[in-house]
Structure formats: structure tokens, C-alpha cells
Amino acid sequence: MSNYSRFIQLIIFVLFFQMNGVAQNSECGTDFIHNTRMESDAVYKKQVLELELQVEASIKNHAHNNLKSTIYKIPVVVHVLHLGEAIGTGTNISDLQIQQAITGLNNRFNNSNGNGVDVEMxxxxxxxxxxxxxxxxxxxxxxTSVANYQTNGITPTGNPCIxxxxxxxxxxSRWPVADYYNIWxxxxxxxxxxxxFASYPVGGLYDGLVxxxxxxxxNxxxxxxxxxxxxxxxxxxxGDGGNVNCPVDADCTIDGDRVCDTPPHKQSDCGATNPCTVAGVWDNSRYxxxxxxxxVNRFTQGQKDRMRATAIIAPRASLLTSAGCGILGTNEMSSNQEFSVFPNPTQSNFSIINSAxxxxTLVLISSDGKQLNTLFSQENVILVDLSSHPKGLYLLEINxxxxxxxxxxxxE
Ligand SMILES: [Zn+2]
Structure with missing residues (x-):
């Protein structure tokens, strides 16, 4: 082997370990779990593919959502699974640290640095x-009562680690996923x-993020x-095959990350130019x-559309009407929200009390995110006819x- 070949080999070796080092610092376990389940769990795969279709349709049907400046409020519960330390020590992080983490999260979602878009969540x-x-x-x-937790932490389902x-x-510790987004x-x-790692939104008892x-x-x-x-x-x-190839991007609505304003790239490509494509705004992906x-400093408009479309579809839709953040719930005559609805559940029609x-503007939305009716009224009691719609869950947006x-x- 020539000295030149040895030099090249050394460079490749160094680059390989540098890349791994970067990746390990920021590694997220979501892909591993998701890819494993897509291959081994037919029910999960079907749920994900159906959700994709619903989200796609919802993005097309719900462009109006982006104009309305409706902030979607999501109640979260944080479960601290510590190792027996005093509060504020080691893994038993303080209330203040958690509150600041949620504030930091909101600052990133509301684009406080001005680099991306306000997701309005x-x-x-x-x-x-x-x-x-x-x-x-x-x-x-x-x-620590769970075996191996003290030494190795948690093992995501399907991962072979100990x-x-x-x-x-x-x-x-877990709270109902229909009413709270769980963070462990x-x-x-x-x-x-x-x-x-996090669960994609297919519901289930263990939905949430770790x-x-x-x-x-x-920060x-x-x-x-x-x-x-x-x-x-x-x-x-x-779609980069584990940092191997440029993701296919023939149709940005269904290829790669299914978001059109984030140019496709390989995981470790974060430099000044994108080796995969010159199209699009590269900063939208590399930051x-x-x-x-x-x-990292931004979400994009395409990502906002996708998250908000997901938010109004089951299983996330119920979070928007949860009482978890002290917003009173939906069973309605008993609550003191400004607009009450009865009867709910209903078999055919329901009424909205508009006492003031x-x-x-009332928009009736199906559970798959389709806008069914829009109604304008100033009446004291507004009747909405559901008789021609199938049984199931609906969202009513009152503006x-x-x-x-x-x-x-x-x-019903
Ligand atoms: Zn991730």
C-alpha cells in the first residue's frame, strides 16, 4: 500500500469516527423503534400509513387553519423517573428546571429567535x-424498582440493549394519553x-416521549x-438509508420527510452546501x-402545516379539548366556558348557546380533519344538524x- 493510500485510509478512518461522534451526541431513538415496528408490526404499519393519508388530506383541506392564528394548547405531564436522589439533585431534576424546559420548548415553537415560523402551538x-x-x-x-434501570436506564421496546x-x-407513572401528552x-x-425517543401519533397506553x-x-x-x-x-x-444515500425527493409531499420546504440531505451533511441538492433553502434543513x-434554530412552514394537521386528527385531537391545563372541558352545560353545547353526545342535532x-363562525371538522360545514350566526341558540353525518367524533371550532x-x- 502506498503512503498516499494509507493517508486516504487514515482520513476515512478519522472522518468515520468524527461522524459517529457527532451522531452519538445527538442521537434520537425514534427511527430505530419506528423502523423496527414498520417491519414487524402490521397493525402499527397500517395505522401509520392511514394517518399519513389523513394528514395529507388535512393539509390540503385545512390551509385556512394557518390564517386564523389559533394557538393549539397541549397539556403535558412530566414524569421524573429518578434514581432515588433528593429533588433538584442528579436525575431528580427540579421543578424549576422542568418549567424552564417547557418555556424553552414554547420559545422554540413560537419562533422567539425569528429564524423559522411560529408553529402556534x-x-x-x-x-x-x-x-x-x-x-x-x-x-x-x-x-430503581424496575430491573436494570439503575445501571442502564430505559430500553425502548424492540431495542436489544439492556x-x-x-x-x-x-x-x-402515566396519565391518559387522550388528555395529556406524557413526557418521561x-x-x-x-x-x-x-x-x-418519541412515539409517532398512533395512540396507545404508552404514547409520548422519553x-x-x-x-x-x-436550551x-x-x-x-x-x-x-x-x-x-x-x-x-x-430516507438517507442511515447516512448512506441522498433521500429520494421526486414528490416532496410523499418522499423523504414529506415536507416540501426542507431540502433532502444525508444525516451528517450540515455544511455550507448541501451535496444532495441545490434546490430549496438549505438552512431550513441544516438548522x-x-x-x-x-x-438548530427553526421549524418551517411545511413542518408547521404537518404538525397542526396532525393536532386536529385522532389521537391528538382530544388534547385540544382536554381540561388538563385548566381549560374547562366539553361536556358542556355544566362548564362555564363562554359557549356551551348540548346534548353531547348527541344522536342527531346539537345546539350552541351563544348567550352574548x-x-x-362555526366550523364542523371530521375526525380525519375534513372541514364539513361552515356556519355564520349571531343567534342566541344555534342548531347544528349532524343527522347526515356518520357516528363518531367531531370537532367544532367556534370563532x-x-x-x-x-x-x-x-x-352516537
Ligand atoms: Zn429524532
């Missing part, structure tokens, strides 16, 4: 628990292999990244929260010109 620590009692939205549980079984650890703060994931305690901070890029997965965003390099690049006789309320309507 806000996360609030739950103020009401599942029994209706007040809460800080933070639960603390010693996780650690505490994911479902056993989540069973220590853990000591480690696979003995330090990952900093976070993040290591050292990444649950005010964390991991928290918005994992929430992005939770609202159905893929990595900007999705994106859904990349593995070292500097405000001019209202009085200054704010929007959502009601969850069930037709």
Missing part, C-alpha cells in the same frame, strides 16, 4: 390531574446510546425534536430542529372574531 404543564384535582403537572417516581423494560417503567424524564436510554434528564433543559434542542416526532415530523434526512446538525349573541374555542362533539 403551546405546551402547558397540566394544572388539573385526571381526577380534576390541581397539580404541578410533575410526578416524581423512583425508577435496560429497564419501557412499559414497566412507564407503568410507574429518565436517567439514561440504553446506557447512554440515545438522548430521547428524554434523558440532562436534556430536559431550557434543549432534544425536547422540540422529540415533540416534533410526536406530531408526526420525520427527520429532515429521512432544523429535526436534523442532527449541531446548530356574538357573531360566530367569535377575537378567539377560538374547540368543542369535541360525539355522535
Amino acid at each position: 403551546e405546551f402547558c404543564l397540566a394544572s388539573l390531574d385526571p381526577n380534576g384535582n390541581s397539580t404541578s403537572g410533575i410526578n416524581r417516581v423512583n425508577g 435496560g429497564g423494560i419501557e412499559t414497566s417503567i412507564k407503568d410507574l 424524564v429518565v436517567s439514561e436510554i440504553c446506557n447512554g446510546s440515545f438522548v430521547g 428524554i434523558v434528564s440532562t436534556s430536559m433543559t431550557s 434543549s434542542g432534544t425536547l422540540p425534536h422529540e415533540i416534533g416526532h410526536g406530531f408526526f415530523l420525520y427527520h429532515t434526512f429521512n 432544523n430542529y429535526m436534523s442532527y446538525c449541531p446548530l 349573541q356574538k357573531p360566530l 367569535d372574531g377575537s378567539k377560538t374555542e374547540f368543542k369535541r362533539i360525539i355522535k
